[in-house]
Amino acid sequence: MSKPHNLTWHDSSIKKEDRQKQNNHSSFVLWFTGLSGSGKSTIANALAKELYDRNIRNYVLDGDNIRNGLNRDLSFSDEDRTENIRRISEVSKLFVDNGTVVLTAFISPFIQDREKAKAIVSEEEFIEIFVSCPIEECEKRDPKGLYDKARKGEIPDFTGIDSPYEEPVSSALTIHTNEQSVTESVEVILNYLKNRKLI
Template identity: 60%
Template structure:
């Protein structure tokens, strides 16, 4: 049920004020891809690289968020959509706070990712498609989830018996089956340097 009788209360400190204080634009880097593609590993490494350059950052990870904010959600299509909706709204708050926000979520459905994109101003949402062949993801299988899905112990697993809808026009494609972690990080940093004046 939607809340009624609510009014937006404006702040005396704006997003632009916070960006000025931080010395850089705020944005969200939205890492999407199959389980095992390297989203979390890459987002951790990119955050560390940005932090070491003096950037104000925060990272939201799919599993981590399910420990708290989204601990009442399962993995049905509806729950997955709600998971992404909530993370989108939290990311919007963090961008408003002046942070470079990194999110690592499978976020398998294009419609859900597009709804999140619509929450942001132009150039605030950077979709990073962490591309990786399913075969390689299964070989990596860091959490043993593909093995369980193939054995029928997990139902509705993305890439096995539930679809992953790859981005059609992402800002960045990082093929972790071909690039090393360092090469992947450098590709993202170079993109930010070129397009967002991040030194």
């Protein structure tokens, strides 16, 4: 997609730093990636509540929710998965500019797409969290019945079945949800953020 040439960027009268000062905290993206059923949305929402209780403004961008609205025109082809992540990255960047902590819960299966997301948001404000869980455990959970449908051929291009998931090589954090409870997982992330003086 080519970029139009007749556009001019307008700087905001209120800077990101001003909004962060008003909110009394930093703004950044926590990018949760992992297989369907690994626990991304569950952990993101549990963490969001903990941040809210600490007066940290935040918002969860969930894969299914976004595909019901902003990205409803996208399929699950490799090209559309890439576009899905690009759009979310741009939205996340806007939230960060608003001084908000963003928690994204997307399978985001391709390393290259996650690297592009990091480049869009900025490396300093992008924290990749790998929600690791064996596919066998994800299938046992299968909260939406998706793996069963994928095994039957009812859902094509399903990540982990007939479409690959590329595990992060150097994520900031790895959460093993087959070994850690939601509470333990959230505590690990909170401690990481405290140690980095982000909260």
